[in-house]
């Protein structure tokens with residue numbers, strides 16, 4: 001079975017239990033499960049039941065697709081994502097994004113946990129991603145291009161919607177919290193960065209570093225989606241005196257910022273103009 005057939009089979013399975021057409025997709029990162037408590041879930045589908053879906057292995061990622069309403073809009077949420085470091089192929093990592101594409105998703109909201117490499121950041125900050133650096137990861141478009149899914153050489157001059165970034169700043173202002181903005185540097189993990197690596201990443205012009213998101217965003221650009229992505233800063237790698245880090249630290253910090261992030265995403269969804 002080729003990739004297109006697998007995408008079609010997974011999508012048909014999902015659509016057989018949901019006849020309505022969501023336009024907004026959400027990918028939740030580490031520790032951000034609280035978001036789903038704010039939605040009215042109409043369908044909850046275990047990844048393990050969806051044909052050809054990989055199965056998530058990381059603690060803190062539950063592995064479900066949820067379809068339901070938030071702020072009155074129908075959304076599809078990936079609660080649990082696939083990371084390259086788990087041993088999945090790039091094609092497996094981005095398979096759920098391809099399924100969302102086939103489902104007709106036009107707007108994608110992505111969250112992640114990331115290490116800060118900007119000295120002005122502190123643990124718990126939210127950073128809107130305005131751009132990324134992808135050369136330390138494997139590009140998921142490598143291989144024969146599937147023209148039905150997108151073009152061979154996608155333009156990457158503005159992967160992250162300026163309009164949605166502006167909207168996020170406006171919401172943060174109205175809700176009274178600070179929102180940082182910066183460049184996200186993608187790595188494969190699973191080891192965290194060495195001190196020299198955090199410094200180099202900072203010198204490259206990145207404000208945060210993380211093990212997800214970039215591959216998903218490249219596919220979403222290929223798919224023509226409008227994209228918004230945001231990081232919870234869970235550690236400050238650039239500061240030598242405080243740069244020891246564990247997965248538990250990451251989850252604790254992400255959980256502590258989850259209410260702020262959930263509130264932001266909810267208001268974004270409430271006020272987004274949808275493609276027709």
Ligand code: HPA
Nearest residue numbers: 113114115209210211250
């Ligand atoms: N580096 C890479 N990925 C991460 C980090 C980090 O410091 N924190 C959370 N995810």
